[in-house]
Amino acid sequence: MATTHVFAGLALVAPVAYLAPELSGPLAVGAIAGGIAPDLDLPFSHRRTFHFPVAGVAPALGAVALAALSPSAVTASLAAFVAAAWLHAASDALGGGPEMDPWQNRTERAVYDHVRGRWIRPRRWIRYDGAPEDAVLATTLAVPALLVFDGWVSAAILGGLAVSLVYALLRRRLIHWTAEWEWLE
Structure with missing residues (x-):
């Protein structure tokens, strides 16, 4: 789920x-945006266009190093964005494929590795987005953020948790409700 990536x-x-509580706002903005950003490739080639599970390591390490050497709101937000985007892309290999009904296990394509020029196979530790184990992981990952962040970030996390749990309850039904929307696939 997108929320799981945000919470991660x-x-x-x-x-x-x-x-460094003075950087908590920029860190939260960067982490939230970075957790969502790779999935902006949904209209294109999902899990290929904006997902960089291998090639994203170097930019993430570089952004974190820059933030450590020159801490500021901008460098902290940038580091959080790039690191969260890389974590999102890399962790997609732990789930199922990008198809609308990944519980069918019809593909061996989880996320594209631009360095090697091939797809990484799905590990299916999280069987599909919205699976019960995904809801448990999302909830678990939200806890550290709830303990540290407050204000609008806490409200966003609680709202995201509510969305996650409802989505997990309805996930497998959604494919049937949207079957006539072929443009989603």
Whole structure:
């Protein structure tokens, strides 16, 4: 789920936000945007166009190094964005494929590796987005962020958790309700 990726990004930056609370806002903005950004390729070639599970490591490390050497709101937000986007892309290999009904296991394509020029196979540890284990993971990843962030970030996390749980309850039914919307596939 997109919310799981957002919560993973927030959990990633939560220790830094705890140690440097003056950067918590920029870190949260960067982590939330970075957790969502790779999925902006849905209208294109999903999990290929904006997903960089291997090639994204170097930019993420570079952005984190820059933020460590020159901490500011801008560098912290940039580092959070790039690191969360990389984490999103890399973790997509742990789930199912990008198709609308990934529980059918019809593809061996999880996320594209631009470095090797091939698809990484799905590990299916999280069987599909919105699976019960995805809801549990999302909830677990939200906890560190809820302990560190407050204000609008906490409200966004609680709202995201509500969306996640409802989506997980309805996920497998959604494919039947949207079957006539072939343009989604």
